[in-house]
Amino acid sequence: MKKFSSDYKYGFHDQVTPGFKVKKGLSEAVVRQISKQKQEQGWMLDYRLRALEIFWAKPLPNWGADLSGIKFDNLIYYSRPQGQQEKKWSQVPAKIKKTFDRLGLPQAERKWLAGVKGQYDSEVVYGSLKKELKQKGVIFLSMDEAVKEMPELVKQYWGTVIPAGDNKFSALNSAVWSGGSFVYIPKGVKVTEPLQAYFRINAASFGQFERTLIIADEGSEGHYSEGCTAPAFSESSLHAAVVEIIVKKDARMQYTTVQNWYKNIYNLVTKRAWVGEKGTMIWTDANLGSQVTMKYPGFILAGRGARGEMLSIALANKGQHLDVGSKAIHLAPDTKSVIISKSISLNGGRNSYRGLVQINRGARGAKSKVICDALILDKYSRSDTYPTNRINDNSATLEHEATVSKVGEEQMFYLMSRGLKEEAARSMIVNGFVEPVVKKLPLEYAVEMNRLIELSMEGSVG
Amino acid sequence: MKWQIINKAQEYKIKVNKNEAIGVVMPINKGGQYRVIVDLLGQGARALILGIIIGKGKDMIDLTTETRHVVGNTHAETMIHGVNQDESMTEIRGMIRIDKKADQVTDFLTEKVLLLSDRARATAVPSLEIKAHEVRASHAATVAKLDEEQIYYLMSRGLSRQQSEELMVQGFLQTVVNKIEDDKIRNQICLMLKQ
Numbered sequence: 216m217k218k219f220s221s222d223y224k225y226g227f228h229d230q231v232t233p234g235f236k237v238k239k240g241l242s243e244a245v246v247r248q249i250s251k252q253k254q255e256q257g258w259m260l261d262y263r264l265r266a267l268e269i270f271w272a273k274p275l276p277n278w279g280a281d282l283s284g285i286k287f288d289n290l291i292y293y294s295r296p297q298g299q300q301e302k303k304w305s306q307v308p309a310k311i312k313k314t315f316d317r318l319g320l321p322q323a324e325r326k327w328l329a330g331v332k333g334q335y336d337s338e339v340v341y342g343s344l345k346k347e348l349k350q351k352g353v354i355f356l357s358m359d360e361a362v363k364e365m366p367e368l369v370k371q372y373w374g375t376v377i378p379a380g381d382n383k384f385s386a387l388n389s390a391v392w393s394g395g396s397f398v399y400i401p402k403g404v405k406v407t408e409p410l411q412a413y414f415r416i417n418a419a420s421f422g423q424f425e426r427t428l429i430i431a432d433e434g435s436e437g438h439y440s441e442g443c444t445a446p447a448f449s450e451s452s453l454h455a456a457v458v459e460i461i462v463k464k465d466a467r468m469q470y471t472t473v474q475n476w477y478k479n480i481y482n483l484v485t486k487r488a489w490v491g492e493k494g495t496m497i498w499t500d501a502n503l504g505s506q507v508t509m510k511y512p513g514f515i516l517a518g519r520g521a522r523g524e525m526l527s528i529a530l531a532n533k534g535q536h537l538d539v540g541s542k543a544i545h546l547a548p549d550t551k552s553v554i555i556s557k558s559i560s561l562n563g564g565r566n567s568y569r570g571l572v573q574i575n576r577g578a579r580g581a582k583s584k585v586i587c588d589a590l591i592l593d594k595y596s597r598s599d600t601y602p603t604n605r606i607n608d609n610s611a612t613l614e615h616e617a618t619v620s621k622v623g624e625e626q627m628f629y630l631m632s633r634g635l636k637e638e639a640a641r642s643m644i645v646n647g648f649v650e651p652v653v654k655k656l657p658l659e660y661a662v663e664m665n666r667l668i669e670l671s672m673e674g675s676v677g
Numbered sequence: 678m679k680w681q682i683i684n685k686a687q688e689y690k691i692k693v694n695k696n697e698a699i700g701v702v703m704p705i706n707k708g709g710q711y712r713v714i715v716d717l718l719g720q721g722a723r724a725l726i727l728g729i730i731i732g733k734g735k736d737m738i739d740l741t742t743e744t745r746h747v748v749g750n751t752h753a754e755t756m757i758h759g760v761n762q763d764e765s766m767t768e769i770r771g772m773i774r775i776d777k778k779a780d781q782v783t784d785f786l787t788e789k790v791l792l793l794s795d796r797a798r799a800t801a802v803p804s805l806e807i808k809a810h811e812v813r814a815s816h817a818a819t820v821a822k823l824d825e826e827q828i829y830y831l832m833s834r835g836l837s838r839q840q841s842e843e844l845m846v847q848g849f850l851q852t853v854v855n856k857i858e859d860d861k862i863r864n865q866i867c868l869m870l871k872q
Contacts, residue, residue, distance in 0.1 A: 576798075594778070594810035605800040606820040609792035618815040619807050 223504075226447030226477055227317065229417055231310050233336065236294035236418075241287055243267060246390055249293045253359055253393070256366065266379035266389030273383040279569065280507040280536045285481050290422045290453055292391045294336045300357055307333075307341050314415060315341070329408035330355045334425060335415050337393040348406060354399040355410055358426045361397035369397065372430055376459040376489045376515070384455040384483040388424045395425030395456065400435040400466075409438040409471070409657060414454075416445040416480070422453040429459070431466040431494075440471035440660070443504070445480055451506065453481045460488035462496050464518065469497040473660060475667065476504035478534055484510045487542070492518030499655055500527040502537050503667055511569065513542030516550035516581075523552040526652040530668060531564030531596070540570035540587075540602075545611070548579040556587040557649050559668075560596035567599040574611040581611040589619040590648055592641075642669050678725070680862045688712040693751075695719025702857060703728040703757075704869050708736035708765075714743045717751035727853050728757035729870065730790075732765030732797070740767070742786075745774040749809070750781045758853045759790045760846055761797035768800040773807075773814050780811035788818040791849060793842075 235252060237245045246267050250260040275282050301307045307315070315333050330344035332355070339357035354361070361369050379389035396412050416423050431437055445452060454476065462468045468488065476482055482505040488496040498512040514523035525541040543552035558566035568587045589598040600617045622644050630640035646653075646665055653661050678698040683689055686709025693699050693715060705711060705728065715724045724744060732738050744753040759767050773784045790799040803816035823845055831841035850870060857863040 576796075589805075589807075591807065591810050591812075594780075596810070597808045598805070599807065600805040600816070601802070602804070602818075603800065603802045604818055604820060605798075606790075606792065607798045609795055609797055609822045611820070612822075613801075613818070613820040615801065615803065615818040616815070617803070617805060617817075618813075619805055620813055621810055 223447060223477060225444035225475065228446035229310050229314055231296060231417060233294045233418070234297035237292055239289060239291055241290070241292055241391070245292055249391055249393065252293070252295065255362065258370070259362060262374070262379070263390050266386045269380045270383060270386035270390055273386060275383060279509050279538045279567070282481065282483075282507065284451055285453060286451070289420050291418060291420060292422050292424070293393055294418050294421060295338045296335045296340055298340065300339050300360070301341050302343060304341065311335050311340055314417070315413065328411045329406055330410045332357060332396050332412040333415070334394045334412065336418055336421060336423065339394050351404050352401040353404060353406060354397065356397045358395040358397050358428065359393070361428075368399065369428065372428055372459070372461055374459075376461065376487050377457050377485050381485060385457050385485040388426060388455050388457040388485070391422070392424045392426040392457070395427040396429075396439070397427070398429040398437065398439060400431050400437045402432045403434045405436040406438065409440045412439070412441045414441060414443040416452055416454065420450045420452060422455065425456050427456065427458040429468065429470070430461045431463060431468045433463045434465045436467045438469040438471065438657070440473070440657070442473045443476050445477040447477050447479070451479050451481055454484070456484045458484070458486040460496065462488055462490045462494040464492045464494060466491070467495040469499065470512070471499045471656060471660060472501065473663065474502045474504055474508065478504065478506050480505045482508040482510065486510065486512040488514045488523070490514050490516050490518065490521040490523060493520040494518060495522045495524070497524040498526070498541070499652070500525070500539070501664055502527070502529040502539055505537070506535060508537045508539055511540045511542050513544065514552065515544045515546065516552065517546045519547045520549045521547060522550070525554045525556075526655050527556045528649050528652050528664070529556070529558040529566050531558070531560045531566045533562040533564060536565045536567070538567040538569055540568045542571040543573070543583055545574040545578040545581040545583065548577070548581065550578055550581045552583045554585045555652060557652055558587070558598060559590045559592065559645060559648070560598050561592040563595035565597040565599075567601065568617070569601045571603045571605070572613060572615075573605045574608050574613065576607045578608050579610045581608065583611070583613045585615040587617040588648070589617070590645065591619065591621050678858060680857070680859050682862065682865070683711070683713060686711050689714070691715045691724075693717050693719070693722040693724050696721040698723040700725045700857065700859070701727065702862065702866055703740070704866055705729065705738055705740065706731040706733075708738055710739045712741045714745070715753065716745050716747060717753060718747050720748055720750045722751045724753040725856065726753070726755040727856055728759070729850050729853050729866070730757065730759030730767055732759065732761040732767050733763050734765060735763070736765040738765070738767045741770045743772040743774065744784055745776070746779040746782045746784065747776050749779045751779065752782065753784045755786045756853055756856060757788050758850055759799070760793055760849065761790060761799055762793045764794070764796040766798040768802075770802045770804070771816065772804045773816065775807045775809045775812050775814065777808045779809045782809060782812040782814070784814045786816035788816075790820045791846065792820065792822050793846070
């Protein structure tokens with residue numbers, strides 16, 4: 216059996232001296248220090264300190280994955296690389312540049328992206344946005360810049376979709392957040408190419424807490440995507456992001472994640488979108504890496520005719536527990552949600568689907584459809600499904616389906632009788648299994664996705 | 678198949694041994710907490726769990742079912758159909774648990790609820806925990822109101838709206854009743870439903 220780590224080509228680590236980092240552990244002093252480093256205004260510091268209180272008051276969730284391995288006192292909560300955020304690639308410090316080179320950022324940017332942010336540990340080190348978009352009024356800043364340069368716009372939406380007290384890790388993020396993106400797409404503007412963020416954790420025993428806020432104004436369209444990698448260390452690191460999205464009337468937003476953290480990362484992320492009248496929110500979510508992931512991207516369908524879609528793939532290999540799913544809250548009439556989740560467990564990995572569909576009274580004619588399919592590839596692996604469907608309006612329709620199965624012997628036999636090797640046959644079946652989700656990804660991701668799945672499957676025992 | 682009727686709001690633990698087959702019917706028409714845990718302990722054990730729920734007034738009906746496959750070659754099916762009238766509320770939690778090495782297991786769980794009034798509510802939580810490999814398990818849940826097209830069809834055949842609705846509800850619940858192979862038990866349940 217091949218180990219996942221040997222396939223992980225992003226496991227390298229750079230010897231970079233940080234420009235500034237706080238002492239190990241979490242305290243009020245650390246929060247004040249971060250805020251001071253960023254020269255923040257009073258309201259943000261107050262917000263951080265309030266959130267810290269909430270974080271301490273809340274217990275760890277007693278459901279889901281085992282989080283007892285997180286050593287909150289051992290983590291470094293802020294580490295700033297040297298230098299500023301650069302607009303020109305050539306000005307980025309050489310060592311950091313090399314990292315992103317190896318991750319393929321500059322090539323991708325040249326080829327097919329509308330804008331890029333690269334985050335290295337706590338801070339965004341590089342950012343760009345196409346000129347045409349800037350002229351149309353599109354804003355793509357690091358969250359820190361946005362808080363400084365347009366506090367009024369930020370304040371209006373900050374914490375409105377995910378308040379600090381939403382859960383323990385949103386509270387932690389609110390207290391020590393750093394980095395992330397701020398996106399504003401003005402009325403009627405359509406951004407056809409994706410805006411991309413790269414998140415890289417380089418330090419060991421580190422916590423990355425980026426904060427992203429996306430506002431798609433009336434009738435606008437956009438696609439934001441993120442990719443995550445980390446070096447191969449034995450100590451665990453923590454990634455606790457908060458992503459808030461506001462999709463206004465008739466707007467459409469897609470958010471794509473390809474999560475490929477190394478297997479030492481606790482990935483505990485809160486993502487939610489508020490969707491107005493006839494707006495559409497699409498989450499496409501691929502989880503391949505991390506030791507533990509708990510993530511339930513959701514949508515609050517607040518305006519009449521709002522739509523939400525969630526498509527996810529999770530591949531849990533040896534030592535991984537991926538507890539992922541989605542939350543759909545229907546508040547208005549004629550709202551629709553579709554949740555499709557595909558998971559593959561192999562070499563002792565564990566996948567859990569955990570989801571909520573809530574249709575409130577008054578959401579007349581709301582419809583929701585949930586499909587979660589799981590493949591278990593061997594006898595060491597595990598798959599769970601925990602969906603909650605709460606229907607409080609009698610004109611609503613809910614359908615929920617789930618199946619768990621293994622790769623069928625007949626399917627394998629058929630493919631092998633056509634001359635395919637066992638490994639190739641299995642990988643073809645798995646690729647067919649995730650196909651409905653993969654085909655919703657932009658082409659470049661779809662190709663990468665298929666390749667990653669094949670890599671992870673290589674040498675696996677069925 | 679040995680049959681057992683459960684209609685009290687309490688917890689029942691049922692053990693199914695090697696090559697045994699057990700049927701459980703739950704005609705529920707009163708509020709309360711009902712729990713049925715079925716352990717399939719021996720190879721060849723089979724269980725069929727049927728639930729017929731009628732909620733009315735301000736009833737809160739809370740039904741938990743669990744089938745746990747401790748060894749391989751065990752089979753279970755759970756089918757629960759419920760209707761909610763007035764301001765009643767139903768919460769159905771179903772769990773399929775398949776332990777390690779319990780291969781050649783099949784288990785299916787269906788939870789369907791019809792909401793018949795504006796103020797009726799329902800929550801369906803069908804869960805799976807699967808640690809074995811050679812299994813086939815699935816669950817499905819739906820919550821909806823009566824299909825207007827079907828009502829329209831029946832009315833176009835000369836039935837009143839009320840008659841059409843009653844007929845459809847009856848058919849919906851009858852699907853579950855029809856799974857009872859034992860004539861005596863089936864007739865008994867039919868009588869209960871008529872009341």
